[in-house]
Amino acid sequence: MIGRIAAIATHTFKEAVRDRILVLFVLFAFAMMAASTVLSWLTVGSELKIVTDLGLGALALFGTMIAIFIGITLVHKEVEKKTIYAVLAKPVSRWQFLVGKYCGLMLTLAIVTGLMAVFYLALVWWKAGEFPVHLLAAVLLTYMELSIITAVAILFSSFTTPMLAAVFTVAVYVVGHLTWGLASFVEVAPGAATQYLVSMLYYALPDLETFNVRSRVVHGLPVGRDYVLDAIGYGLAYSAGMLTIATILFRRRDLT
Amino acid sequence: MSVVRFEHVAKSLPYGFWLRRKQVLLDVSLTVERGEVYGFLGPNGSGKTTSLKCLLGLLRPDAGTVEIFGRPGNDPDARRKLGYLPEHPYFYPHLTGRELVDYFGRLFDLPSDVRRRRTDELIELVGMADKAAQPIKQYSKGMMQRIGMAQALINDPDLVILDEPMSGLDPIGRREVKDIILDLKARGTTVLFSSHILADAEALCDRVGLLFEGKIVRESGVDELLEGRVQYWDATCDDLQAEQVPGYRCRATQGDRLYFRITDADDLDRWIDIVRQAGGRVVQVSPHRHTLEDFFIGTIRGDRRLADGTGSEGPA
Ligand SMILES: Nc1ncnc2c1ncn2[C@@H]1O[C@H](COP(=O)(O)OP(=O)(O)OP(=O)(O)O)[C@@H](O)[C@H]1O
Ligand SMILES: [Mg+2]
Secondary structure: OHHHHHHHHHHHHHHHHHOHHHHHHHHHHHHHHHHHHHHHHHOOOOHHHHHHHHHHHHHHHHHHHHHHHHHHHHHHHHHHOOOHHHHHOOOOOHHHHHHHHHHHHHHHHHHHHHHHHHHHHHHHHHHHOOOOOHHHHHHHHHHHHHHHHHHHHHHHHOOOOHHHHHHHHHHHHHHHOOHHHHHHHHHHOOOHHHHHHHHHHHHHOOOHHHHOOHHHHHOOOOOOHHHHHHHHHHHHHHHHHHHHHHHHHHHOOOOO | OOOEEEEEEEEEEEEOOOOEEEEEEEEEEEEEOOOOEEEEEOOOOOOHHHHHHHHOOOOOOOEEEEEEOOEEOOOHHHHOOEEEEOOOOOOOOOOEHHHHHHHHHHHOOOOHHHHHHHHHHHHHHOOOOOOOOOEHHHOOHHHHHHHHHHHHOOOOOOEEEEEOOOOOOOHHHHHHHHHHHHHHHHOOOEEEEEEOOHHHHHHHOOEEEEEEOOEEEEEEEHHHHHOOOEEEEEEEEEOOOHHHOOOOOEEEEEOOEEEEEEOOHHHHHHHHHHHHHOOOEEEEEEEEEOOHHHHHHHHHHOOHHHHHOOOOOOOO
């Protein structure tokens, strides 16, 4: 079982890294990080903050773009091109197929975020004069955010076209960064029913701000170990939930 | 135990903007026994591909059951010893033929040495040895079909399901696929293949099922269909005039050569006696057997005479 999932994951990974657009995204991220140093010269005193902030922002932005860009086509393309028939006629169950695809993209993202992180950390190191250990946690949390976005993209990809999947995933991404507001809205919401509804919505949508520690690290504050572990747990659990729903939907689907 | 079993399978598929459903399969029931080569025949659009997809769990039947090796078709474990060649196969264009076969070998959890050995053997078998290093996007239709055949056999299957295995192949390729099927049969592998080329089915199958408009309209052994089903004999004799063979209608004459068409074995015996007694010489008696083609067309037209081979007149 693990062997099959690994086979699908490596195949997905190999296919993804062949795409030149991936190189382009990474180069853009490098360019944006480099540009942040130029920008920082204009703001005397807070140079390091600017580089730290914008660099991490670029890493998250391009990571998200890659996750969505590849994620939304992963399942749909196989169905559309009919390459999936031969695969699912093997002793591969549908959940294994989805999980394999997911792991393949996560592997791709690990490499890509890894590259961007090396560039980013080197840049900050050069600016600060010492290795920014506290940023490792921030990079890791960004990767966990990507794991959720990937799972959401695959969920949508498993039943709709890339176009709609893109729209839905971007919507979840945007709303996901606003849900922390919902948590505080629960207390002040009028009526029990509304409160219930709002809290349901809060739990259904991912709270992506959990993974955003930029405001902390910019000021050189470390991110607590417990906080990181909680966030990783949340990311894994939420992704697993998304993949479970994806499997339920995909299992029922006719591959015509 | 049957290797493949369809029992009253029905399936509708959505079409059009409003996703209205078209009833593609009405009632498909058939069984394939161990070691058999089964021809799944039917005209275009009769539902062969749809049936096979239901069997493999790619489609969920609306009603009825499908089983492979006694397990439900959508159970992944049922597919461990199964090989499948999809219709008009399309594979990952960026992989080479060899990488593709190897990838599918991984999906069967085959150890790498077994994979390598079988991949080599199969690529050789399907005549792709010199093209296996090319990316699939450079393959022609027939090459795709060949590599598809190779991947269908990677796990040394006990059951092979081939959806139109000969389509897109040149005459040599067809011959080779036939040989592969016969070779599988000799090794006791069960083969279920769909086709509308009846001559292929006639040459390969133990049994055939005829699908028409989503229903199995006929299922029987090939021998049973063809054996002894001489439709008529074309009989020719020399050195006689038509009047010398009373009771038989002469179809044509050419000098003192007479041509007859006789539909009954006893009549033929009598005809030979009469010709010889009258001093004539029997030049030729050639039986015209029923072909699957007749069976096919006959059954579809609801023409029992043609379908059963009891017709008095063959095709002119
Ligand atoms: N995805 C689909 N959506 C709607 N209808 C479909 C779909 N695929 C096939 N059909 C319809 O189902 C019927 C059976 O199609 P199927 O492909 O099973 O036939 P077939 O016997 O394999 O034909 P062929 O010999 O041409 O391969 C056809 O009438 C076709 O129009
Ligand atoms: Mg077909």
